[in-house]
Amino acid sequence: MKKLTLRQVKQELKYEAFLIPALVGLALFFIWPIASSIYYSLTDWNGLNPESHFVGLKNYIKLFQDSDLMDSVKHTLLYAILMTLIQNIFAVPLAVALDANLRTKNVLRLIFFAPAVLSPLVVGFLWSYLMSPNTGLFWSLGLHINFLGNPQIVMYSLIFVSVWQYTGWAAVIYLANLQGISQDYYEAAKIDGAGRWKQFLHVTLPLLAPSITINVINSMVGSLKIFDIVMAMTQGGPGSSSETITTILIKRSFTEYRYGYGSAIAVMFLAITAVISLVLLKYLHHREEKVV
């Protein structure tokens, strides 16, 4: 018995030895930076001086007094929640439509997926021209809305552009899932007298659960990290009406030489992202299991 365990251990070790290179990479590029961020978040390091002082939780207390940062948390959550909802609400029917037996389906799939291939910077510059007052496309069509210059609207303009860019991408994941759903279910549903809508509701939607998990988590985490589209379209403005956690993080660390404080923002951001992802993941997995 004892001998067997030893052999088992050896066997395990053999496989686990192959993990070492990946583990080294993970430690070097993920664990180490996070650990040092946590360390720096407890100091007043300014990014330049070799020496820094331990300041305890002072940086973390300041987070809550930083009104721009608190606003940026609201903007980021608004963006992430709406983006995740709208993107997925549009992507599912789009995938169903693209799954239909159309002659142009390959061309259509390409068209809807294409924006996701572009860099967010390119997309951002493009849309900011279209959305600009006086000279922009919408303005000249008579739609006199200051999409990027009105603090009440600007976040929704950013959400619109992101939805435009990434809905096709999410639809492709749904599409792959759809193609794995056996036709037998639909036939059985038909025999039971289910119409198209009922088929969608009781067959398609429940069986899409795995891809819903992937898409929701993906767009939630990706949206919380929103940075490039803001930089390209508004730089956080007008005023600070479209600042997000990441843009404030960059400003505080690099423009203001407050790396210690910036690290505290980063740690807080990590915590927010981790909590939201874990809760979502738990809920969605639970839902998946119910289907199976």
Next chain:
Amino acid sequence: MKKVFLSAITVVIGSAMLLSGCGDAKNDDAKVSNDSKASNGKQQELKLMIWDKEEQIKGALDLFKEKHPEIKLDISFTDNKQYDNILNTKLASGSGPDVFEVGAQIRNLAAANFTLDLSDEPFISKYQESGLSSFSYKGKYYGVPWMSWVEGIFYNKTAFEKAGITQVPTTWDEFLQDHAKLKQSGIKPQTMGAKSWEPMMKQSLDLVNAGFFSAPANKDWNAKFSDKEANMSGTFDKYLEKWSEIVKQGYLTPDMLGMDPDQALDEFATGKAAMWESGNWSVNTIKQKNPDLDFGFFPIPAIEGKPWLMGGPGAAWAINKNSKAIDAAKTFLEFWSTPEAQLAAQKTYGGGIFLKDVTAPLDPAMDGAKEALAEGRIFAPWNEWFGAQAIILEYGKGMQNYLAGGGSLSDVLKNADKKRNEMFETAPK
């Protein structure tokens, strides 16, 4: 057991090879640079780091290579957006360039003891004080200036004629009246790319230039401001209040918050707007967009008295205190401080020269700046603040809020003071 051992060894060797692969590449690099040194005799390498493109000062750099064959320039360009980040990291890790371009961050770098004190160098005395003061910290000079930037108002001469305006405005009231006349004649009086936080910040601070900083008694205000002994709030209010008439009368409008500076340039160059605030760097672009446009330039009008230009030295060279090539670095700065080097650089970089007794003409389109420049009526106050970038950003964003109808001007000043307090905390004591 053998198998386990073997596979473990394989993995170890495999990862070792990966790592040593990197090591080899490094060694090769080192060899190459050693070889090149050897083949060039005793050439010493001087590492420069800049955010302006090399072509913009190419004339001067070529001249240096010609005059100092014993020094080999190794120039690395880093985009302005990443510049501070990369420079700071390099300096902090001890692998910084020997000579580098700096702006308002010079005081942070000097405070952190990264830049060489140049106060006693002979070439420093060749410059006007107005070119040096932006790169000083606690009474010592740390930078040798490049050319100045000059900002004011570009105007469409044809549109002015059509509106019956015969003279460019010098006071804010005249400026507003001209806006009214232009509007009546059917043209948008002024355009602004207020999506950037810069133009409103500069336009309003220029009224402070003419009204406040023009008085010799206020010369040391900036140092006091950095030391938390003076505040914007309570000092700048009346100038901003006067400036805000341009918003209240509807000439700067919230829709401009959605416009990029490039789009504003477009509107001006294509004759859709009669005035646009910008500077010497835009002249060529305007001409390229519309070669037929008949346009001129005037300093931003003042509340009373003579109008001032916004501007000053935008960049300077600083020497890394921990450089191993300090002598070569000084040779380079000494060369930079000669009229021929400055004139060669100015050809492509543009702007005014700060060397004493050297006058270099600006583009004829900027003739309107001549008188103010000759009388030294040009200033950018933040050049003398500690943590300037963060403070003007806060100020400019506050102005955007104001234009959007979301905040008061006194809030703008209070928040800028608050940001200064935060910057003061990060300054070494």
